[in-house]
Amino acid sequence: MSENSKFTARNLNLYYGDFHALKNINFEIEANKITALIGPSGCGKSTFLKTLNRMNDFVEGCKIEGDVLLDGKDIYKTDMSAIELRQRVGMVFQQPNPFPKSIYENVAYGPRIRGIKKKSELDEIVETSLREVGIWDEFKDRLHKSALGLSGGQQQRLCIARTVAVHPEVVLMDEPTSALDPISTMKIEDLAVEMKKKYTIVIVTHNMQQANRISDTTAFFLLGELIETGATKDLFLNPKNKKTEEYITGRFG
Amino acid sequence: MYSRGKEKTWKFFVMFCGLLMIALPIAIGVFLAIKGNALFYHYHHTLWEFLFTTTWKLKDDLTGGGQGGAAVFIVGSLIVCGLALLIAVPFSLAAAIFMTEIAPKTGNRILRPAVEIFVGIPSVVYGWIGMTVLVPALQSLFHLKTGRSVLAGGIVLAIMIFPSITTVAADAIRAVPVSARMAAYGLGATRWQVIHQIVMPAAKTSVLTGVILGLARAFGEALAVAMVIGKTPAFPKGIFGQTATMTTVIASRMAELMEGSEAKAGLWTIAFVLYLISLLFIFLIHLIAAKGAKKES
Numbered sequence: 356m357s358e359n360s361k362f363t364a365r366n367l368n369l370y371y372g373d374f375h376a377l378k379n380i381n382f383e384i385e386a387n388k389i390t391a392l393i394g395p396s397g398c399g400k401s402t403f404l405k406t407l408n409r410m411n412d413f414v415e416g417c418k419i420e421g422d423v424l425l426d427g428k429d430i431y432k433t434d435m436s437a438i439e440l441r442q443r444v445g446m447v448f449q450q451p452n453p454f455p456k457s458i459y460e461n462v463a464y465g466p467r468i469r470g471i472k473k474k475s476e477l478d479e480i481v482e483t484s485l486r487e488v489g490i491w492d493e494f495k496d497r498l499h500k501s502a503l504g505l506s507g508g509q510q511q512r513l514c515i516a517r518t519v520a521v522h523p524e525v526v527l528m529d530e531p532t533s534a535l536d537p538i539s540t541m542k543i544e545d546l547a548v549e550m551k552k553k554y555t556i557v558i559v560t561h562n563m564q565q566a567n568r569i570s571d572t573t574a575f576f577l578l579g580e581l582i583e584t585g586a587t588k589d590l591f592l593n594p595k596n597k598k599t600e601e602y603i604t605g606r607f608g
Numbered sequence: 609m610y611s612r613g614k615e616k617t618w619k620f621f622v623m624f625c626g627l628l629m630i631a632l633p634i635a636i637g638v639f640l641a642i643k644g645n646a647l648f649y650h651y652h653h654t655l656w657e658f659l660f661t662t663t664w665k666l667k668d669d670l671t672g673g674g675q676g677g678a679a680v681f682i683v684g685s686l687i688v689c690g691l692a693l694l695i696a697v698p699f700s701l702a703a704a705i706f707m708t709e710i711a712p713k714t715g716n717r718i719l720r721p722a723v724e725i726f727v728g729i730p731s732v733v734y735g736w737i738g739m740t741v742l743v744p745a746l747q748s749l750f751h752l753k754t755g756r757s758v759l760a761g762g763i764v765l766a767i768m769i770f771p772s773i774t775t776v777a778a779d780a781i782r783a784v785p786v787s788a789r790m791a792a793y794g795l796g797a798t799r800w801q802v803i804h805q806i807v808m809p810a811a812k813t814s815v816l817t818g819v820i821l822g823l824a825r826a827f828g829e830a831l832a833v834a835m836v837i838g839k840t841p842a843f844p845k846g847i848f849g850q851t852a853t854m855t856t857v858i859a860s861r862m863a864e865l866m867e868g869s870e871a872k873a874g875l876w877t878i879a880f881v882l883y884l885i886s887l888l889f890i891f892l893i894h895l896i897a898a899k900g901a902k903k904e905s
Contacts, residue, residue: 410794442796452787455810465795468805514791521795 361386361525361555362407367421369402371414376402378579380421384572389547389556391570391587393563395607398576400559404527407557408444409437425525442469445523449530451510453502453517458494461502461513465521484520488512488546508539515546519554526550528558532565544569563603567591575599637883644880646873647676658877664841664857666871668864676874680841682881684758684851687844688833689826691762696770697819701808703770704777704815709803720778726771735832738764743836752848756838759847764832769822776818780811813900817893824889828882830855854878 362384369377392400532540661677707715747755838850
């Protein structure tokens with residue numbers, strides 16, 4: 356385990372019932388870097404992402420073997436609850452999913468469930484969180500309007516603000532731009548790059564240009580196996596594995 | 609084969625059925641309004657007397673001159689139905705949450721059909737069971753002269769409206785998108801927090817509709833209530849007291865009174881009030897739905 360590693364997966368196997376969805380994954384995710392997980396649909400990249408904050412717990416028949424360590428502690432075998440884990444490892448989903456509440460309440464929700472009640476404190480968290488993702492000026496005059504009235508791109512950035520409002524250490528992004536237009540996508544990519552100063556970011560993406568543009572490390576998954584991983588520039592310029600090369604040159608997908 | 613004549617016949621038939629659906633409730637309303645108005649126009653009682661006085665002694669003949677205060681029945685209905693809601697709503701919500709959020713598999717396979725069976729049981733059966741099981745039980749449990757009481761009526765009604773509220777609430781909870789739950793779980797919310805801070809507020813509008821539907825059913829139920837409530841035309845002395853409701857007074861007296869008499873006209877007036885109340889409930893449901901839709905956009 357290297358000095359700077361945030362997550363370490365060791366001999367990780369995951370089954371959905373009889374289906375072997377992740378096969379013997381060994382992988383380290385470095386702190387304060389953007390790690391992109393790429394691969395064709397059904398390759399296990401999203402499944403791997405969800406093992407990092409135990410969102411797979413909600414999938415029936417999901418069984419996990421091996422170790423997943425966060426700062427050296429196994430997140431499945433220690434006394435750390437899934438609730439605590441998800442407070443440290445936040446998640447942004449494929450479809451923007453703001454709560455049917457106001458913009459303010461969306462951002463304040465996480466702090467509230469951690470027991471912060473004082474309005475002045477919540478006000479401050481909401482402002483800093485919205486500033487952090489660069490939408491404070493856009494939203495400050497309509498904090499109490501419903502979040503459902505926002506555009507998809509605005510909703511997704513609000514969801515990111517909601518995630519950072521609880522000061523996680525890691526932010527997982529599951530194809531966060533696949534439902535968005537190119538301009539919104541660009542804003543989110545810029546934001547992700549900005550965010551890695553504070554957070555470790557793991558992003559699943561279908562879009563290889565996106566992985567190439569923003570990530571430091573890329574991991575290529577295929578049929579549940581981790582085929583190749585390396586510095587993004589190396590992996591895209593000189594893939595070691597033939598399958599990686601075929602995938603990134605668009606020969607299958 | 610395509611035939612213009614057949615096409616037209618179908619169109620006419622479907623349109624006729626549609627219009628009938630609109631015409632029938634309106635016709636019933638007009639009929640009730642005319643019948644019910646006889647108490648005021650023909651027998652010269654005042655609306656004030658009808659709504660706010662408590663002596664219901666109308667004469668079963670054409671001369672009239674009796675007293676027509678229906679306040680006891682109106683209040684009786686309100687109290688029994690309120691009590692039924694008070695008992696049913698917590699159980700219904702808990703059952704709905706259990707069968708959707710806590711044990712969805714058992715919920716779908718066993719609880720849902722079980723609740724649906726509840727809906728199909730005729731009210732006379734509920735009333736009869738209430739009469740033979742609940743009434744004696746209340747009597748011995750609380751050392752009463754008789755177990756026939758507002759409480760017995762409230763409990764029987766609660767059992768009757770429990771399935772409709774539960775079904776509507778469960779559907780409403782199921783309709784809350786999974787993505788909203790996942791967002792909350794992703795922030796480290798517990799299951800209870802997700803249910804009461806995310807799922808229930810999102811389902812609130814539809815749940816409220818279910819509650820009003822249940823209330824409407826409670827208001828309209830006569831038979832089962834009549835069998836357990838004691839049918840005493842006076843304000844109840846507490847929840848163990850007896851009273852009568854708008855529906856029980858109609859159900860128990862309609863057969864014996866002479867058509868056209870003052871007493872019968874009084875019953876029609878009560879029937880018209882029930883009709884107006886059901887209109888009010890429908891109006892409320894639509895108002896809530898419209899408000900909910902506006903809030904979401």
